[in-house]
Amino acid sequence: MGIQRIESVTYGINDLAQCVGFFDDFGLFLVERTDEHAVFETLTGQTLRLDTDPGSLLPPPVENGPTLREVVWGVDTPQELHRLAAELGHDRKVRSSADGVHHTVDETGFGVGLTLARPKPAPVTLRPANALGGVNRWNTALEPITRVRPLRMCHVALNIPKHGKDEAVAFYTERLGFRPTDVVEPMGVFMQAPGDDDQHTMLLCHRPDNAGVNHIAYEVPGFDDVVEGGNYMIEHGWREARRLGRHTIGSNVFRFLHAPCGGRVEYAADMDRVDDRYETRVHESTPPHHIWALRTNRDQEAPAQS
């Protein structure tokens, strides 16, 4: 089948203590820490590396300041891993590290790695919901979640220069087996990894001339986690980047935060799942960004009643 999921990401950063504080508050699990780097895990065993000196196996950063340096994709079998690495080796240097990762670079300059997927089963406890005609929770009051724990990194969104965008997309679709799910001609291409059910595992977003990390999204079990996770981050001094809302493409509920490692991170829940019956949709104009976003007028002066 091929690529299943994001297995690992590496950011090149300046302020390790600040970045560790951010992802600790975000709800990831710290599994390794030195003076130079730190490693966090999601509940399903994907790793986030924060590194002040990411090393010579990675290409140079595509933008100034802290940023994403590499996305390592998890592949289902050793045969498929070998096949993909050999195929990429036809037109670019592929280097292998002792930990079994094959490292190369995409058309934009982002590091791309391939390794065997090692998914851990995650303890997902969904909150039973109640509505007239559909009662799933009796005699039990809800408690605050308090500490939100992301299940997994579910998608990565990268900014790519408009010039050469078709080649940048083709690297992922023709070489690595991703399938375009929604092509938004003025904006970018949403695509799904062959082993994933999510409506998108990756978004390549055109920008006039600059490349960089846009965001990485982390799936949480439900709507409450998105809200409470964002609230916890705000209470701990981190800055929200968008108001709570639900996207048009993918239907996921989202909250975004500015991340000190570069770009933003997203708490995401309830994304569309799609399979082969979902035909690629091509949009000539950009659909609205969201179905809804949180609005309030409680802090405004009340308008005079007529």
Ligand SMILES: [Fe+2]
């Ligand atoms: Fe997203």
